[in-house]
Amino acid sequence: MNKIAYSAFIAFVASLLTLVSVNALSESEREDRDDAGLxxxxxxxxxxxxxxxxxxxxxxxxxxxxxxxxxxxxxxxxxxxxxxxxxxxxxxxxxxxxxxxxxxxxxxxxxxxxxxxxxxxxxxxxxxxxxxTGAMPERQAEEATSPAQDERLARALLGLPLDGHYRGVFIDRGSIQVNITFDLRDGHIESLAYRYLAYRGVDYLALEEGDELYPVMLQHRQIAERLEGAPITRIFALYEPASLVDDIDGYSGATLRGAKVISAIRDALNRGVYAWP
The missing domain is CATH 3.10.120.10 (Cytochrome b5-like heme/steroid binding domain)
Known part of the structure; x- marks a missing residue:
């Protein structure tokens, strides 16, 4: 009985290996065929x-x-x-x-x-x-093969953000509230702008002078202006918005919701470079 069971087990394993091999070959053939006709x-x-x-x-x-x-x-x-x-x-x-x-x-x-x-x-x-896409040209890569020669590699090894274009979002309950874009140059912020800025159905980017919440829009513009050229660590000032923006027309720092802007910026850094300079 044991001999019969052993033989049956060997036959089963052999059949299984055959099926796996055939499947692997068919997958490879299908990929080659698909690529040729794509x-x-x-x-x-x-x-x-x-x-x-x-x-x-x-x-x-x-x-x-x-x-x-x-x-x-x-x-x-x-x-x-x-x-x-x-x-x-x-x-x-x-x-x-x-x-x-x-x-x-x-x-x-x-x-x-x-x-x-x-x-x-x-x-x-x-x-x-x-x-x-947009990676270092092959010739340059060959010439810069160590952290001492390649600044991008050195910054990555130190855990520092790389120069480039970044995009990030802050999403709450499935809705975008802040979508931000900026460039980093030697660890400093440049060209910070809002692609989307909204809260409770209000599109702040569409507000005009005279609208009730327009002062809040001005505060967000000040964020972009006053972070221009600043080191990336300056974003933490937004945890205390009054240290970075003016209290326009009596609007408080709490209305500004600076922590959401920080979250969008940090989301961008976590995602990595969106496009290389």
Missing amino acids: ESITLAELAEHDSAESCWKAIHGRVYDITDYVPDHPTEEEVLLEWCGRESTEGWDNKRPGVPHSPRAEAMLERYLIGRLVDDTGEPLEPGPGEP
Whole structure:
């Protein structure tokens, strides 16, 4: 009986290994076949699909139309839309810093495959894992291979934010309240601006002089003006807004809600560089 059971077990394992091997081969063949027949899509064409109505993303050289999936994504829609219309390998490989999306997510992603990313001459564009478009030119990378030679690498190893363009959001109960954009140059803030600023249905960016809450809009403008050229650590002054902005027409620092602006800026830093200078 034991001999029969052992033989049956060996036969089962052999069958299982055969199925796994066949499946692996068929997956490889399917990928090769799909890539050969995929439509070529340039960065310019990709950039035209940057909204919830048409959201395309390029990941590891392939282009995906995830428009139908946007409403079903587990995070806030705005977070996903930040990656529409552009090369998104960095975000895909870093769902959280250093943590890529799961194999299950990869399988789901393949349902939305529509093309391959190419340059203007039709040559494939395929960044390495976590490497964003606009990375250091190959010649420069060869010349700067250590922290002593490569300032970007040195800053990363020290845990310092890299120079570049950043975007971040503060979201509460599924609604964006602050969406901010800024540049970092040698750790200093430049060109800070609001892409979205709202609270309880009020769009502060649309307010005009004479509106009741217009003074609050002026306070937020002061934040952008007074952080210009300041080191990134200056954002912590917003925990005490009166140290950074004026009390315009009797509006208090509490009305300013500076902590939400800090959260949006820190969200941008946590996401990493949106675009390289």
